[in-house]
Amino acid sequence: MATYEVLVFPDDRLRKHAKDVTVFDDELKQLAADMFETMYQHEGVGLAAPQIGISKRLVVIDPQRQDEQGNVIHDQLVLVNPEIFAKQGEETAQEGCLSVPSYYENVTRASEIDVRYQDLDGRVIEMHADGFLAICIQHEVDHLFGHLFLDHLSSMKRQRIEKKIAQKQRDAKHQQNHK
Numbered sequence: 383m384a385t386y387e388v389l390v391f392p393d394d395r396l397r398k399h400a401k402d403v404t405v406f407d408d409e410l411k412q413l414a415a416d417m418f419e420t421m422y423q424h425e426g427v428g429l430a431a432p433q434i435g436i437s438k439r440l441v442v443i444d445p446q447r448q449d450e451q452g453n454v455i456h457d458q459l460v461l462v463n464p465e466i467f468a469k470q471g472e473e474t475a476q477e478g479c480l481s482v483p484s485y486y487e488n489v490t491r492a493s494e495i496d497v498r499y500q501d502l503d504g505r506v507i508e509m510h511a512d513g514f515l516a517i518c519i520q521h522e523v524d525h526l527f528g529h530l531f532l533d534h535l536s537s538m539k540r541q542r543i544e545k546k547i548a549q550k551q552r553d554a555k556h557q558q559n560h561k
């Protein structure tokens with residue numbers, strides 16, 4: 383197992399369109415496993431390959447529900463070449479992103495979706511999702527198009543967050559230069 387560095391906004395690589403996966407081999411399975419490892423390390427619930435600088439239409443998700451005893455139930459989902467082909471309803475929920483660390487904002491998305499994707503063996507699967515899973519899938523598929531949850535906010539809110547992040551990064555650089 384290996385973990386990757388997660389790219390952080392405003393890295394240009396987060397803005398690229400990812401390429402279709404065409405080869406379903408052991409290397410792809412290893413990449414998905416390493417993406418789960420990276421995601422768990424950062425306590426995330428979803429990760430898209432562009433977030434680790436790999437231009438592939440590949441997403442891993444694990445909503446990690448808790449049962450009544452407080453045990454974490456893992457539910458790993460790998461989506462290769464996902465396409466959301468139907469959307470219904472509307473829901474607003476708080477979102478964060480490993481590429482925009484420590485910012486959480488309300489985002490409005492479809493409450494139900496239908497998604498077509500391939501598994502790690504290339505089999506085509508269709509799935510209906512709602513609730514938290516539907517939100518996760520929409521958030522991660524956005525990454526494959528170079529979109530971040532910030533793009534769904536009002537321009538005023540987005541600019542305020544972008545300014546704060548830029549300031550934080552300048553401060554971090556300044557501190558590093560004076561070590």
Ligand code: NI
Pocket residue numbers: 478479480481521522525
């Ligand atoms: Ni994200």
